[in-house]
Amino acid sequence: MSDDLPDDSKLTRTKAKWAAEGRFLTGRQSRAEEERLPPGQHLVKNWPVLDLGIEPPIDLRAWRLDVDGLVDTKLRLNWDGFNALPQIEHTSDIHCVTSWSRYDNRWTGVSTQELAMHAGIKPEVKFALLTSNDGYTTNVPLADFLVDDALLATHWEGEPLTAEHGGPMRLVIPHLYFWKSPKWLRRIEFSASDQPGFWEERGYHNYGDPWREQRYS
Numbered sequence: 350m351s352d353d354l355p356d357d358s359k360l361t362r363t364k365a366k367w368a369a370e371g372r373f374l375t376g377r378q379s380r381a382e383e384e385r386l387p388p389g390q391h392l393v394k395n396w397p398v399l400d401l402g403i404e405p406p407i408d409l410r411a412w413r414l415d416v417d418g419l420v421d422t423k424l425r426l427n428w429d430g431f432n433a434l435p436q437i438e439h440t441s442d443i444h445c446v447t448s449w450s451r452y453d454n455r456w457t458g459v460s461t462q463e464l465a466m467h468a469g470i471k472p473e474v475k476f477a478l479l480t481s482n483d484g485y486t487t488n489v490p491l492a493d494f495l496v497d498d499a500l501l502a503t504h505w506e507g508e509p510l511t512a513e514h515g516g517p518m519r520l521v522i523p524h525l526y527f528w529k530s531p532k533w534l535r536r537i538e539f540s541a542s543d544q545p546g547f548w549e550e551r552g553y554h555n556y557g558d559p560w561r562e563q564r565y566s
């Protein structure tokens with residue numbers, strides 16, 4: 350510390366005393382920290398399994414991912430081709446509409462931006478329509494599909510994603526309720542028009558922002 354700072358002024362000494370006493374600390378979390386947990390959610394440490402009850406078997410030789418619709422180049426990737434794409438890692442929180450949230454999930458996989466770049470998305474695209482191997486479907490606006498921390502995840506906490514959680518590959522879009530993150534992803538169709546998916550047709554919100562509690566429509 351520089352000598353000419355008023356280190357021993359009355360105000361400085363008072364402030365130093367307050368700091369030592371923890372004066373003005375409410376014990377509350379900062380606003381940013383409060384908002385990490387969306388309204389109506391509670392934290393869990395475990396990781397619940399939720400799906401339609403049809404767990405497709407993992408056969409990596411038969412695995413395919415189709416990327417089609419309004420793209421310059423349709424992609425039909427096999428497991429090796431998919432894994433040859435650059436990998437990224439992101440740590441994010443899960444918010445399920447059934448009210449549990451789970452913090453700090455470390456995902457590894459291919460970024461949605463990377464995949465979109467390879468296919469080349471036409472200017473008129475507004476939505477990504479997603480279909481999974483169990484027949485599950487869901488829809489997200491293109492901008493949400495392409496956020497920085499959205500990825501086609503093959504690993505969770507450094508381990509291959511288990512079948513019950515969507516292995517060998519699931520989409521993760523952390524800022525929307527988890528039903529917008531399809532497990533066992535099979536097809537991505539880029540479309541100019543929206544098309545509600547499985548839960549969206551059954552009363553769930555079309556967008557699903559946890560912070561605005563967009564659970565049901």
Ligand SMILES: Nc1nc2c(c(=O)[nH]1)N[C@H]1C(S)=C(S)[C@@H](COP(=O)(O)O)O[C@H]1N2
Nearest residue numbers: 397398399400401481485514528530531532
């Ligand atoms: N293919 C597929 N993906 C799915 C579902 C599903 O039934 N099938 N359920 C969704 C719902 S409602 C939730 S909450 C999460 C649950 O993911 P988890 O089982 O890994 O926790 O997956 C989502 N993705």
Ligand SMILES: [Mo]
Nearest residue numbers: 399445446528
């Ligand atoms: Mo869910």
